[in-house]
Amino acid sequence: MDTRLKKIQEKEDAFVIYKFLILYNHFEKLMFEIFDKYWDQIDSDIKSRISYYVGWLGSERKYIDYDSYAIRQEIHKYGKKIIMEYLTVNQIIKIDRKEKMIKQLSFDIPSMVRKMSSISSHSCFLAFLNMRNMLAHKILNINFKEKHTIELLSLEAIKKSESSWITDLNISSLSSQSQNIVSNYMYMDIIVEKLTKVVDDYEQC
Secondary structure, three states, X not given: OOHHHHHHHHHHHHHXXXXXXXXXXXXXXXXXXXXXXXXXXXXXXXXXXXXXXXXXXXXXXXXXXXXXXEEEEEEOOOXXXXXXXXXXXXXXXXXXXXXXXXXXHOOEEEOOOOOOOEEEHHHHHHHHHHHXXXXXXXXXXXXXXXXXXXXXXXXXXXXXXXXXXXXXXXXXXXXXXXXXXXHHHHHHXXXXXXXXXXXXXXXXX
């Protein structure tokens, strides 16, 4: 590949990453929002386990008081606020996958590759997270593995996307890296729509 074409591809790869991260941020925000809104509906035994394993991390805080040259300690009671502060989206996904604590987060979406097959929501959530973590450390010449990509869509399938920014890409010369990212983006677009409806349904109750 000559220098000019390489620069064009690098710009396209960077744009694809940018679009993925914007949607991922929206996805992550929705996950936290759903967990927050449905906290009161979670089974009390599950809430107790979450409080025990996660809440204690924020129950004690130490800081330096420079005026008195002392180390101060504050003790906080377990509570939703402390738990929300210390839980990561990764923990929320894995706890919900294990406990099925919020039924609205458990669903299947149709495969775009295999007819009559479906993919679990939690498998998708983790793939988005794994890809985002990979992109936080490397943005060029990435070799994505199975855990990063839900399904690698063909270029023909990508051309059928309803997102105008995707159809505006030079899809026929899409890099393998961007093909993986766009594949996940198309699934995440579907899931973000479902999660947005979960939030909307709650607010209408």
